Amino acid sequence: MVQDSIRILQAQGYKATKPRKLVFEVLEGIGRPLSPYDIQDILRARGKHLNHVTIYRTLDLLCSLNLAHKVLSSGRFVKCSLAAIEGCHRFMICQQCGAIREFADKQLCQEENDFARNLGFHTEHHFSEFSGLCSQCYSK
Amino acid sequence: MVQDSIRILQAQGYKATKPRKLVFEVLEGIGRPLSPYDIQDILRARGKHLNHVTIYRTLDLLCSLNLAHKVLSSGRFVKCSLAAIEGCHRFMICQQCGAIREFADKQLCQEENDFARNLGFHTEHHFSEFSGLCSQCYSK
DNA sequence: GCCTAAATGCAATATTATTGCAATTAGCTA
DNA sequence: TAGCTAATTGCAATAATATTGCATTTAGGC
Ligand SMILES: [Mn+2]
Ligand SMILES: [Mn+2]
Ligand SMILES: [Zn+2]
Ligand SMILES: [Zn+2]
Numbered sequence: 001m002v003q004d005s006i007r008i009l010q011a012q013g014y015k016a017t018k019p020r021k022l023v024f025e026v027l028e029g030i031g032r033p034l035s036p037y038d039i040q041d042i043l044r045a046r047g048k049h050l051n052h053v054t055i056y057r058t059l060d061l062l063c064s065l066n067l068a069h070k071v072l073s074s075g076r077f078v079k080c081s082l083a084a085i086e087g088c089h090r091f092m093i094c095q096q097c098g099a100i101r102e103f104a105d106k107q108l109c110q111e112e113n114d115f116a117r118n119l120g121f122h123t124e125h126h127f128s129e130f131s132g133l134c135s136q137c138y139s140k
Numbered sequence: 141m142v143q144d145s146i147r148i149l150q151a152q153g154y155k156a157t158k159p160r161k162l163v164f165e166v167l168e169g170i171g172r173p174l175s176p177y178d179i180q181d182i183l184r185a186r187g188k189h190l191n192h193v194t195i196y197r198t199l200d201l202l203c204s205l206n207l208a209h210k211v212l213s214s215g216r217f218v219k220c221s222l223a224a225i226e227g228c229h230r231f232m233i234c235q236q237c238g239a240i241r242e243f244a245d246k247q248l249c250q251e252e253n254d255f256a257r258n259l260g261f262h263t264e265h266h267f268s269e270f271s272g273l274c275s276q277c278y279s280k
Numbered sequence: 281g282c283c284t285a286a287a288t289g290c291a292a293t294a295t296t297a298t299t300g301c302a303a304t305t306a307g308c309t310a
Numbered sequence: 311t312a313g314c315t316a317a318t319t320g321c322a323a324t325a326a327t328a329t330t331g332c333a334t335t336t337a338g339g340c
Contacts, residue, residue, distance in 0.1 A: 094261075112268075127269045
Protein backbone atom coordinates (compact mmCIF):
# COMPACT_ATOMS: atom_id res chain seq x y z
CA MET A 1 0.00 0.00 0.00
CA VAL A 2 1.08 3.52 -0.75
CA GLN A 3 -0.27 4.53 2.64
CA ASP A 4 2.12 2.24 4.52
CA SER A 5 5.13 3.59 2.70
CA ILE A 6 4.08 7.15 3.25
CA ARG A 7 3.81 6.44 6.95
CA ILE A 8 7.35 5.09 6.91
CA LEU A 9 8.53 8.26 5.23
CA GLN A 10 6.89 10.38 7.88
CA ALA A 11 8.21 8.21 10.69
CA GLN A 12 11.70 9.04 9.42
CA GLY A 13 10.97 12.75 9.42
CA TYR A 14 10.32 13.14 5.69
CA LYS A 15 7.28 14.98 4.39
CA ALA A 16 4.42 13.16 2.73
CA THR A 17 4.34 15.30 -0.37
CA LYS A 18 2.19 15.02 -3.48
CA PRO A 19 5.11 14.21 -5.80
CA ARG A 20 6.31 11.43 -3.54
CA LYS A 21 2.86 9.90 -3.41
CA LEU A 22 2.55 10.10 -7.19
CA VAL A 23 5.88 8.40 -7.83
CA PHE A 24 5.11 5.69 -5.33
CA GLU A 25 1.66 5.10 -6.81
CA VAL A 26 3.20 4.53 -10.22
CA LEU A 27 5.80 2.07 -8.94
CA GLU A 28 3.12 0.25 -7.02
CA GLY A 29 0.58 0.21 -9.81
CA ILE A 30 2.82 -0.81 -12.72
CA GLY A 31 4.71 -3.49 -10.84
CA ARG A 32 7.60 -3.82 -13.25
CA PRO A 33 10.90 -1.93 -13.31
CA LEU A 34 10.65 1.62 -14.59
CA SER A 35 13.19 4.26 -15.43
CA PRO A 36 12.75 7.74 -13.92
CA TYR A 37 11.66 8.97 -17.32
CA ASP A 38 9.21 6.08 -17.72
CA ILE A 39 7.64 7.25 -14.50
CA GLN A 40 7.52 10.80 -15.77
CA ASP A 41 5.81 9.68 -19.01
CA ILE A 42 3.25 7.59 -17.17
CA LEU A 43 2.39 10.49 -14.92
CA ARG A 44 2.20 12.87 -17.85
CA ALA A 45 -0.30 10.53 -19.50
CA ARG A 46 -2.37 10.86 -16.34
CA GLY A 47 -2.27 14.62 -16.53
CA LYS A 48 0.25 14.95 -13.71
CA HIS A 49 3.50 16.74 -14.37
CA LEU A 50 6.62 16.20 -12.32
CA ASN A 51 10.08 17.48 -12.97
CA HIS A 52 12.49 14.63 -13.57
CA VAL A 53 14.77 15.97 -10.85
CA THR A 54 11.99 15.48 -8.35
CA ILE A 55 11.53 11.93 -9.55
CA TYR A 56 15.23 11.20 -9.18
CA ARG A 57 15.22 12.65 -5.71
CA THR A 58 12.16 10.70 -4.70
CA LEU A 59 13.62 7.45 -6.01
CA ASP A 60 16.84 8.09 -4.12
CA LEU A 61 14.85 8.58 -0.97
CA LEU A 62 12.70 5.49 -1.48
CA CYS A 63 15.79 3.40 -2.17
CA SER A 64 17.58 4.72 0.89
CA LEU A 65 14.63 3.52 2.98
CA ASN A 66 14.41 0.22 1.08
CA LEU A 67 10.90 1.03 -0.05
CA ALA A 68 12.15 0.65 -3.63
CA HIS A 69 15.24 -0.79 -5.29
CA LYS A 70 17.29 -0.02 -8.33
CA VAL A 71 17.62 -3.06 -10.57
CA LEU A 72 21.24 -2.69 -11.58
CA SER A 73 21.16 -4.82 -14.70
CA SER A 74 18.58 -2.53 -16.29
CA GLY A 75 19.00 0.66 -14.29
CA ARG A 76 15.28 0.70 -13.54
CA PHE A 77 13.39 0.96 -10.27
CA VAL A 78 10.85 -1.31 -8.62
CA LYS A 79 8.85 -1.08 -5.47
CA CYS A 80 10.14 -3.42 -2.79
CA SER A 81 7.74 -6.34 -2.45
CA LEU A 82 9.25 -7.78 0.72
CA ALA A 83 8.23 -5.08 3.15
CA ALA A 84 10.09 -5.57 6.38
CA ILE A 85 11.88 -8.82 5.56
CA GLU A 86 15.44 -8.66 6.85
CA GLY A 87 18.57 -9.28 4.85
CA CYS A 88 19.45 -8.49 1.30
CA HIS A 89 16.70 -8.45 -1.26
CA ARG A 90 17.50 -10.10 -4.61
CA PHE A 91 15.84 -10.48 -7.95
CA MET A 92 15.15 -13.17 -10.47
CA ILE A 93 14.48 -11.64 -13.87
CA CYS A 94 13.11 -13.54 -16.86
CA GLN A 95 15.14 -12.68 -19.92
CA GLN A 96 12.23 -13.69 -22.13
CA CYS A 97 9.23 -11.85 -20.71
CA GLY A 98 10.88 -9.46 -18.25
CA ALA A 99 8.95 -10.77 -15.27
CA ILE A 100 10.74 -9.89 -12.07
CA ARG A 101 10.50 -11.56 -8.70
CA GLU A 102 12.08 -10.38 -5.50
CA PHE A 103 13.23 -12.77 -2.82
CA ALA A 104 15.40 -13.01 0.25
CA ASP A 105 17.10 -15.94 1.86
CA LYS A 106 19.10 -15.68 5.02
CA GLN A 107 20.98 -18.89 4.46
CA LEU A 108 22.15 -17.87 1.02
CA CYS A 109 23.38 -14.58 2.42
CA GLN A 110 25.12 -16.36 5.24
CA GLU A 111 26.93 -18.70 2.88
CA GLU A 112 28.06 -15.81 0.76
CA ASN A 113 29.21 -13.84 3.76
CA ASP A 114 31.15 -16.84 5.06
CA PHE A 115 32.75 -17.40 1.69
CA ALA A 116 33.86 -13.78 1.47
CA ARG A 117 35.03 -13.81 5.07
CA ASN A 118 37.37 -16.66 4.23
CA LEU A 119 38.94 -14.36 1.69
CA GLY A 120 39.26 -11.62 4.26
CA PHE A 121 36.31 -9.59 3.05
CA HIS A 122 33.62 -8.29 5.39
CA THR A 123 30.39 -8.05 3.47
CA GLU A 124 27.81 -5.44 4.33
CA HIS A 125 25.50 -5.80 1.38
CA HIS A 126 24.93 -8.08 -1.58
CA PHE A 127 23.69 -6.99 -4.96
CA SER A 128 22.45 -10.03 -6.71
CA GLU A 129 20.29 -10.56 -9.74
CA PHE A 130 19.58 -13.88 -11.44
CA SER A 131 18.87 -13.86 -15.12
CA GLY A 132 17.10 -16.82 -16.72
CA LEU A 133 13.66 -18.11 -17.55
CA CYS A 134 10.53 -17.94 -15.45
CA SER A 135 8.48 -21.13 -15.25
CA GLN A 136 6.02 -19.96 -17.91
CA CYS A 137 8.70 -19.08 -20.44
CA TYR A 138 10.67 -22.21 -19.59
CA SER A 139 7.77 -24.50 -20.38
CA LYS A 140 7.51 -23.09 -23.91
CA MET B 141 48.66 -10.51 -20.61
CA VAL B 142 47.33 -8.38 -23.41
CA GLN B 143 48.80 -10.88 -25.85
CA ASP B 144 46.65 -13.73 -24.56
CA SER B 145 43.48 -11.73 -24.85
CA ILE B 146 44.35 -10.59 -28.33
CA ARG B 147 44.84 -14.19 -29.34
CA ILE B 148 41.41 -15.01 -28.00
CA LEU B 149 39.95 -12.17 -30.06
CA GLN B 150 41.59 -13.50 -33.18
CA ALA B 151 40.57 -17.07 -32.45
CA GLN B 152 36.97 -15.82 -32.52
CA GLY B 153 37.47 -14.15 -35.87
CA TYR B 154 37.90 -10.59 -34.60
CA LYS B 155 40.74 -8.40 -35.77
CA ALA B 156 43.62 -7.49 -33.48
CA THR B 157 43.41 -3.76 -34.04
CA LYS B 158 45.42 -0.98 -32.49
CA PRO B 159 42.44 0.56 -30.64
CA ARG B 160 41.53 -2.78 -29.12
CA LYS B 161 45.06 -3.32 -27.89
CA LEU B 162 45.16 0.17 -26.43
CA VAL B 163 41.92 -0.24 -24.51
CA PHE B 164 42.97 -3.61 -23.21
CA GLU B 165 46.37 -2.30 -22.14
CA VAL B 166 44.70 0.40 -20.08
CA LEU B 167 42.32 -2.02 -18.36
CA GLU B 168 45.19 -4.36 -17.66
CA GLY B 169 47.58 -1.68 -16.48
CA ILE B 170 45.27 0.30 -14.22
CA GLY B 171 43.63 -2.69 -12.58
CA ARG B 172 40.64 -0.90 -11.14
CA PRO B 173 37.24 -0.24 -12.70
CA LEU B 174 37.23 2.50 -15.32
CA SER B 175 34.48 4.24 -17.25
CA PRO B 176 34.80 4.44 -21.03
CA TYR B 177 35.65 8.11 -20.67
CA ASP B 178 38.24 7.37 -17.98
CA ILE B 179 39.90 5.11 -20.50
CA GLN B 180 39.74 7.81 -23.12
CA ASP B 181 41.34 10.33 -20.74
CA ILE B 182 44.11 7.96 -19.75
CA LEU B 183 44.92 7.28 -23.38
CA ARG B 184 44.83 10.95 -24.22
CA ALA B 185 47.36 11.60 -21.48
CA ARG B 186 49.57 9.05 -23.23
CA GLY B 187 49.22 10.86 -26.51
CA LYS B 188 46.82 8.30 -27.97
CA HIS B 189 43.45 9.45 -29.20
CA LEU B 190 40.47 7.15 -29.51
CA ASN B 191 36.91 8.05 -30.26
CA HIS B 192 34.65 7.17 -27.35
CA VAL B 193 32.44 5.14 -29.69
CA THR B 194 35.36 2.90 -30.44
CA ILE B 195 35.98 2.45 -26.75
CA TYR B 196 32.36 1.53 -26.15
CA ARG B 197 32.45 -0.95 -28.99
CA THR B 198 35.69 -2.49 -27.77
CA LEU B 199 34.35 -2.84 -24.24
CA ASP B 200 31.19 -4.47 -25.56
CA LEU B 201 33.31 -6.96 -27.44
CA LEU B 202 35.61 -7.69 -24.51
CA CYS B 203 32.61 -8.21 -22.25
CA SER B 204 30.91 -10.50 -24.73
CA LEU B 205 34.02 -12.69 -24.65
CA ASN B 206 34.33 -12.42 -20.87
CA LEU B 207 37.72 -10.80 -21.20
CA ALA B 208 36.31 -7.86 -19.27
CA HIS B 209 33.23 -7.22 -17.15
CA LYS B 210 31.01 -4.29 -16.44
CA VAL B 211 30.74 -3.64 -12.72
CA LEU B 212 27.08 -2.78 -12.53
CA SER B 213 27.08 -0.97 -9.21
CA SER B 214 29.45 1.64 -10.61
CA GLY B 215 28.96 1.24 -14.35
CA ARG B 216 32.70 0.83 -14.83
CA PHE B 217 34.73 -1.84 -16.56
CA VAL B 218 37.48 -4.15 -15.33
CA LYS B 219 39.62 -6.74 -16.99
CA CYS B 220 38.60 -10.26 -16.06
CA SER B 221 41.16 -11.70 -13.67
CA LEU B 222 39.89 -15.27 -13.76
CA ALA B 223 40.88 -16.19 -17.27
CA ALA B 224 39.21 -19.44 -18.23
CA ILE B 225 37.58 -20.26 -14.91
CA GLU B 226 34.09 -21.59 -15.50
CA GLY B 227 30.90 -20.31 -13.95
CA CYS B 228 29.81 -16.85 -13.05
CA HIS B 229 32.41 -14.34 -12.02
CA ARG B 230 31.55 -12.14 -9.06
CA PHE B 231 33.06 -9.17 -7.31
CA MET B 232 33.81 -8.04 -3.81
CA ILE B 233 34.21 -4.28 -3.68
CA CYS B 234 35.54 -2.34 -0.73
CA GLN B 235 33.30 0.62 -0.06
CA GLN B 236 36.16 2.37 1.72
CA CYS B 237 39.10 2.15 -0.65
CA GLY B 238 37.46 0.88 -3.82
CA ALA B 239 39.60 -2.25 -4.03
CA ILE B 240 37.93 -4.86 -6.17
CA ARG B 241 38.44 -8.60 -6.17
CA GLU B 242 36.93 -11.06 -8.59
CA PHE B 243 36.07 -14.59 -7.60
CA ALA B 244 34.06 -17.61 -8.68
CA ASP B 245 32.65 -20.47 -6.72
CA LYS B 246 30.79 -23.36 -8.27
CA GLN B 247 29.12 -24.40 -5.08
CA LEU B 248 27.73 -20.96 -4.40
CA CYS B 249 26.32 -20.88 -7.91
CA GLN B 250 24.82 -24.32 -7.49
CA GLU B 251 23.11 -23.35 -4.26
CA GLU B 252 21.66 -20.27 -5.87
CA ASN B 253 20.48 -22.19 -8.89
CA ASP B 254 18.84 -24.79 -6.68
CA PHE B 255 17.16 -22.13 -4.61
CA ALA B 256 15.76 -20.42 -7.68
CA ARG B 257 14.75 -23.75 -9.20
CA ASN B 258 12.58 -24.40 -6.14
CA LEU B 259 10.73 -21.22 -6.98
CA GLY B 260 10.31 -22.35 -10.58
CA PHE B 261 13.04 -20.15 -12.00
CA HIS B 262 15.69 -21.52 -14.35
CA THR B 263 18.82 -19.49 -13.89
CA GLU B 264 21.23 -18.93 -16.76
CA HIS B 265 23.45 -16.30 -15.24
CA HIS B 266 24.10 -14.68 -11.89
CA PHE B 267 25.14 -11.19 -11.52
CA SER B 268 26.50 -10.61 -8.04
CA GLU B 269 28.52 -7.92 -6.32
CA PHE B 270 29.37 -7.80 -2.63
CA SER B 271 29.90 -4.46 -1.02
CA GLY B 272 31.77 -4.19 2.26
CA LEU B 273 35.25 -3.78 3.70
CA CYS B 274 38.48 -5.34 2.52
CA SER B 275 40.74 -6.77 5.21
CA GLN B 276 42.96 -3.69 5.27
CA CYS B 277 40.11 -1.23 5.68
CA TYR B 278 38.36 -3.52 8.16
CA SER B 279 41.36 -3.58 10.48
CA LYS B 280 41.31 0.21 10.80
C1' DG C 281 51.01 -5.14 -52.93
C1' DC C 282 45.89 -5.74 -53.54
C1' DC C 283 41.38 -6.64 -52.09
C1' DT C 284 37.49 -6.79 -49.07
C1' DA C 285 35.13 -7.45 -44.95
C1' DA C 286 35.69 -5.63 -40.61
C1' DA C 287 36.59 -1.90 -37.82
C1' DT C 288 37.09 3.03 -36.86
C1' DG C 289 36.05 8.06 -36.79
C1' DC C 290 32.90 11.54 -37.03
C1' DA C 291 28.76 14.08 -36.27
C1' DA C 292 24.54 14.09 -34.65
C1' DT C 293 21.41 12.71 -31.27
C1' DA C 294 19.42 10.22 -27.32
C1' DT C 295 19.36 8.98 -22.63
C1' DT C 296 20.51 9.34 -17.94
C1' DA C 297 21.92 12.16 -14.05
C1' DT C 298 23.42 16.21 -11.18
C1' DT C 299 23.78 21.11 -9.44
C1' DG C 300 22.53 25.79 -7.57
C1' DC C 301 19.13 28.68 -6.57
C1' DA C 302 14.48 30.81 -6.41
C1' DA C 303 9.70 29.60 -5.42
C1' DT C 304 6.52 26.69 -3.09
C1' DT C 305 4.51 23.76 0.47
C1' DA C 306 3.85 20.39 4.49
C1' DG C 307 3.40 20.28 8.99
C1' DC C 308 4.09 22.68 13.23
C1' DT C 309 2.65 26.36 16.50
C1' DA C 310 0.12 30.05 18.27
C1' DT D 311 -7.20 28.79 11.15
C1' DA D 312 -3.40 31.76 9.93
C1' DG D 313 1.42 32.35 10.05
C1' DC D 314 6.05 30.50 10.17
C1' DT D 315 9.97 27.93 8.60
C1' DA D 316 12.56 24.12 7.23
C1' DA D 317 11.99 20.89 3.79
C1' DT D 318 10.87 20.12 -0.77
C1' DT D 319 10.10 21.20 -5.53
C1' DG D 320 10.72 23.41 -10.16
C1' DC D 321 13.58 25.37 -13.32
C1' DA D 322 17.50 26.05 -16.17
C1' DA D 323 21.78 24.85 -17.11
C1' DT D 324 25.10 21.42 -17.55
C1' DA D 325 27.43 16.97 -17.13
C1' DA D 326 27.88 12.21 -17.97
C1' DT D 327 26.77 8.17 -20.40
C1' DA D 328 25.37 5.82 -24.61
C1' DT D 329 23.76 4.88 -29.46
C1' DT D 330 23.17 5.45 -34.60
C1' DG D 331 24.24 5.93 -39.67
C1' DC D 332 27.47 6.58 -42.82
C1' DA D 333 32.01 7.78 -44.95
C1' DT D 334 36.81 6.41 -44.38
C1' DT D 335 40.43 3.47 -42.97
C1' DT D 336 42.76 -0.86 -41.96
C1' DA D 337 43.87 -5.87 -40.73
C1' DG D 338 44.60 -9.99 -42.57
C1' DG D 339 44.08 -13.22 -46.41
C1' DC D 340 45.39 -13.80 -51.22
MN1 LIG E 1 13.15 -5.29 -1.20
MN1 LIG F 1 35.78 -12.71 -15.05
ZN1 LIG G 1 9.31 -15.25 -18.51
ZN1 LIG H 1 39.37 -1.34 1.39
